[in-house]
Amino acid sequence: xxxxxxxxxxxxxxxxxxxxxxxxxxxxxxxxxxxxxxxxxxxxxxxxxxxxxxxxxxxxxxxxxxxxxxxxxxxxxxxxxxxxxxxxxxxxxxxxxxxxxxxxxxxxxxxxxxx
Amino acid sequence: xxxxxxxxxxxxxxxxxxxxxxxxxxxxxxxxxxxxxxxxxxxxxxxxxxxxxxxxxxxxxxxxxxxxxxxxxxxxxxxxxxxxxxxxxxxxxxxxxxxxxxxxxxxxxxxxxx
Numbered sequence: 001x002x003x004x005x006x007x008x009x010x011x012x013x014x015x016x017x018x019x020x021x022x023x024x025x026x027x028x029x030x031x032x033x034x035x036x037x038x039x040x041x042x043x044x045x046x047x048x049x050x051x052x053x054x055x056x057x058x059x060x061x062x063x064x065x066x067x068x069x070x071x072x073x074x075x076x077x078x079x080x081x082x083x084x085x086x087x088x089x090x091x092x093x094x095x096x097x098x099x100x101x102x103x104x105x106x107x108x109x110x111x112x113x114x115x
Numbered sequence: 116x117x118x119x120x121x122x123x124x125x126x127x128x129x130x131x132x133x134x135x136x137x138x139x140x141x142x143x144x145x146x147x148x149x150x151x152x153x154x155x156x157x158x159x160x161x162x163x164x165x166x167x168x169x170x171x172x173x174x175x176x177x178x179x180x181x182x183x184x185x186x187x188x189x190x191x192x193x194x195x196x197x198x199x200x201x202x203x204x205x206x207x208x209x210x211x212x213x214x215x216x217x218x219x220x221x222x223x224x225x226x227x228x229x
Binding site: 004031033040041042043044045048055056091093098099100101103104105106107108109 | 147149151156157158159160161164166167205207209210215216217218219220221222
């Protein structure tokens with residue numbers, strides 16, 4: 001079974017530039033998550049999709065971050081404009097169903113450096 | 116609100132010795148608890164989970180965890196650590212609620228010396 005695919009693996013941009021990350025979840029997984037992991041911290045949920053609908057985006061900085069999941073499969077996360085504090089690893093995860101006891105499977109992440 | 120705490124930033128053990136990584140949680144309601152491991156430049160890998168039933172759950176790579184409701188803890192254990200167990204370990208909790216948000220602790224770095 002193929003895992004969660006993310007691209008690119010690494011990205012370096014200057015502040016105020018824009019950047020986009022792509023995620024392809026495990027086939028058949030209805031729930032998709034984007035997490036931000038700052039060095040030395042645990043992952044923080046940015047947004048959670050159920051199929052192509054948003055179920056939680058309470059911690060997404062909506063003035064600069066946006067995400068979509070067209071057709072309920074692939075997803076993109078965009079930052080515009082980027083700030084220095086956005087430097088982090090962005091993790092995409094998916095789970096088969098949206099229940100409490102279902103584990104999430106993570107991609108390798110995209111390491112973003114804003115200079 | 117839900118949260119999880121990992122009181123130790125680092126754990127150092129000798130190969131062959133028992134390994135314990137501590138986790139405590141704070142939730143309203145019955146928790147679902149998870150352990151993940153992260154190797155350098157890799158995503159998080161699922162190790163094990165507690166949903167209900169037996170308080171001792173077994174997972175991948177010889178790891179197990181014990182759910183203790185009275186102490187609100189879910190410590191990760193391995194009877195005999197290997198050098199290859201050196202990694203960053205995260206505890207996570209989810210409560211049966213409308214948002215099913217998976218909340219992570221800050222992580223514990225485990226170093227197993229040969």
